[in-house]
Amino acid sequence: MIVHFHVDSTHSCPSYWYWCRDHYSIKTASGMSVVMACSVKIRELNAESSKERAAVIDAVNECYRGNKNWTNESAIVRGQRINPQKLANDLKHMTVLVAVVAAGEQTERIIGCVQTGIVSKTIVGPLSNPAGYIGMFAVHPDNGGKGVGNKLLNAAEDFCFARGAAEMVMDVLDVRADIMAWYNRKGYRTLPSMSFPARNVIPAGGEELLIDCNFVRMSKTMTRSNLHDELLDS
Numbered sequence: 751m752i753v754h755f756h757v758d759s760t761h762s763c764p765s766y767w768y769w770c771r772d773h774y775s776i777k778t779a780s781g782m783s784v785v786m787a788c789s790v791k792i793r794e795l796n797a798e799s800s801k802e803r804a805a806v807i808d809a810v811n812e813c814y815r816g817n818k819n820w821t822n823e824s825a826i827v828r829g830q831r832i833n834p835q836k837l838a839n840d841l842k843h844m845t846v847l848v849a850v851v852a853a854g855e856q857t858e859r860i861i862g863c864v865q866t867g868i869v870s871k872t873i874v875g876p877l878s879n880p881a882g883y884i885g886m887f888a889v890h891p892d893n894g895g896k897g898v899g900n901k902l903l904n905a906a907e908d909f910c911f912a913r914g915a916a917e918m919v920m921d922v923l924d925v926r927a928d929i930m931a932w933y934n935r936k937g938y939r940t941l942p943s944m945s946f947p948a949r950n951v952i953p954a955g956g957e958e959l960l961i962d963c964n965f966v967r968m969s970k971t972m973t974r975s976n977l978h979d980e981l982l983d984s
């Protein structure tokens with residue numbers, strides 16, 4: 751997909767020049783308007799590629815546990831969110847979608863990811879019907895706040911709907927008011943009866959829980975009408 755950004759002369763140099771710099775073009779000769787074309791593609795992770803797996807691990811750990819994204823877990827959990835073993839296990843039954851930008855003629859750079867697929871349970875408990883799952887959702891801080899997260903979430907919903915999901919679910923730490931508000935805007939509702947203490951999960955992998963809180967399940971009913979035209983390139 752090509753995204754065009756219009757910038758007029760009253761704005762300073764936009765931060766998205768950094769991540770789009772290989773793809774921008776000047777539209778007018780007057781200097782009053784700039785049009786940039788930048789291409790973010792969503793596709794499945796190449797699970798055979800150790801380089802791609804490493805890029806996902808680095809991005810997820812930096813996004814969740816660093817303090818650079820507009821929303822993150824750095825004040826809630828310390829330690830690595832994901833490691834090579836956990837990712838390998840997850841990839842046995844889940845798919846990781848990645849957001850990539852071109853980085854040269856033949857190569858792509860991973861700038862974000864989301865883990866998705868059909869599940870019958872989540873951390874907070876079993877599901878009455880299999881549902882589409884959202885997890886390990888991250889966009890590198892250099893690229894955050896520019897719509898890549900939206901594209902990944904949309905692609906994961908489309909991916910699961912195409913595989914029969916009538917509902918999307920995710921587990922969110924209940925102290926994350928900012929991201930829960932965004933998920934609300936995207937149609938997700940918190941299920942008040944579905945809650946599980948984070949301290950029962952998080953110390954397991956060498957992580958440290960800094961705030962006592964709970965995982966809660968958020969859920970969205972999927973219908974054809976809430977699909978996106980953001981078709982997956984895979």
Ligand SMILES: CC(C)(COP(=O)(O)OP(=O)(O)OC[C@H]1O[C@@H](n2cnc3c(N)ncnc32)[C@H](O)[C@@H]1OP(=O)(O)O)[C@@H](O)C(=O)NCCC(=O)NCCS
Binds near residue numbers: 887893900923929
């Ligand atoms: C969550 C995350 C994936 C979002 O990615 P992103 O590329 O920044 O997301 P987008 O640019 O598509 O923006 C998503 C929404 O956040 C909003 N947003 C952007 N900056 C914001 C800010 N500073 N404060 C509040 N909302 C903000 C956008 O307006 C947009 O809302 P809209 O769809 O209603 O317009 C990314 O911030 C991240 O990796 N965070 C750390 C990992 C994490 O917390 N994952 C989720 C676990 S539940």
